[in-house]
Amino acid sequence: MVKTETYTLNMGPQHPSTHGVLQVVLELDGELVIQAIPHMGYLHRGIEKLAESRTYTQFIPYTDRLDYVSSMGNNWGYCLAVEKLMGITVPERAEYLRIIMTELNRMASHLIFMGSLAIDLGASTGMMFGFRARERILDLFDMTCGARQTYNYIRFGGVSVDIPPQFIPELKRFLADFPAMLAEYHELLTGNEILYHRLKGTGVITAERALEIGLTGPALRASGVDYDIRKIEPYGIYDRFDFEVPLGKVGDCWDRYIGRMEEMKQSASIVAQALEQMPEGEVMTKIPKVIKPPIGDVYHSIENPRGELGFYIVSDGSTKPYRIHVRRPSFINLQVLNETCQGLLIGDVVAVLATLDSLMGEVDC
């Protein structure tokens, strides 16, 4: 009997498919993965600690840097938490704008997911397609708030500026084009036999295990658990819209991929509905010049593209938060990596990483 040894392979922190600076220490037996231990912290900036020396308003741009491909959601989650603490209500038009922006951002984020999954599996054109459609969304954000990635758009009491006049025609054009784009992606990727065989049945996460580990977002819904904060605990005005939450059955990479593709469709429908119902009016309510929430603590969570993003804020009554804790979905979703990858091949680790869609900016807060 030949005695074989396992060996370790450091995947990352500089590696093309770890989506940032994640290091995965793989223990391998040939090509077979025995352990896949994620090492994090390469992008740690101490955002939670920084918050303690910033005023409440100053902290909004920092939330942009958490999950930097869906910054609108981060802004919104933080603002909702502070608004809840202070009892601020938001004008109708701002509520609609927040929904439109966040849902567009969700689409942009899922397009990145699709693109990076495609490139991780070797289909280069998929990435080009994903980023091409995302570009249209970024142009919309650009004309609204001047930024393409870190928006700082949603503020306490509303949004920073109203949309420019050319926004709505451009958005309508995009929404009209989007179904055809999505059909094209389905044709290129979903209909591809190789992609199907790569994703189907790989990296199965059972519903029980997903709940135990605290998985949220599309990764949890792929396992068949119907948990979407937009439905269960509607924040903002999500209760006014008619949309479905796509659920998976098995919890493999394929379900996670299909679930996100479906979510993009639902998001487009939410944006279209919001555009129809949106009233005219103010986008910012009167808020105090100095934000000084009462003593107390608050937790508020929203459904971000990657899962449940929660902000826990402790206020001591001063202008600066006493403590902020962020529940980052990427961080918690990444915990499942090791057990999911065990027994798979190196190529599957990449697929599992891509479909968990953890973003390092959020993992290392």
Place this chain on the structure above:
Amino acid sequence: MAGWASNNKYSLVGGMRTVAQMLSYEVPMVLSILGIVMLVGSMRMSTIVAAQEQVWFIFLQPIAFVVYVITATAEINRAPFDLVEGESELVAGPFTEYTGMRWALFFLAEYANLLAVSAIAATLFLGGWNGPWLPGWIWFFLKIGAMIFLFMWFRWTFPRLRIDQLMSFGWKILLPLALANVIITGIGMYIYEFFS
């Protein structure tokens, strides 16, 4: 070998993959060409091209052509069979530690390989220099260009296979297909000779 020499684990895995892939795809590739050799009765390139003056072998040997294209893609390590250097898994496989001209030599070799398999495909299946109006050498280069386009088209469209899928595809599908093609060609030739 070069991958092993650079003492990098990515390169080592890439090198092991190269060997496995080469071994399992060389066999169906040779078998796919065997059908043509049987038809012509010669292994001389010029005789093979001359035999295609009436009809190209891609029409007589479609299965062999498909098997050849797939195995050739695997043989020259291009997507969807570029597991050897699959950049999202192994960074660059055996070439990870190479830079400058040494690296360029590997890639020159790779593209020379691409040109070579395209030229062989043009010779064996697409009728070589045969074609109307234009001089033969232009036809030959046009056919090579079309084959290179096909390979590059694959590369940008298809995702990469996984190593176990690659192996089972090579041994369980391509090899029997190539063998079946040889048998069918033999039977077809026998019948053809029987009636004429």
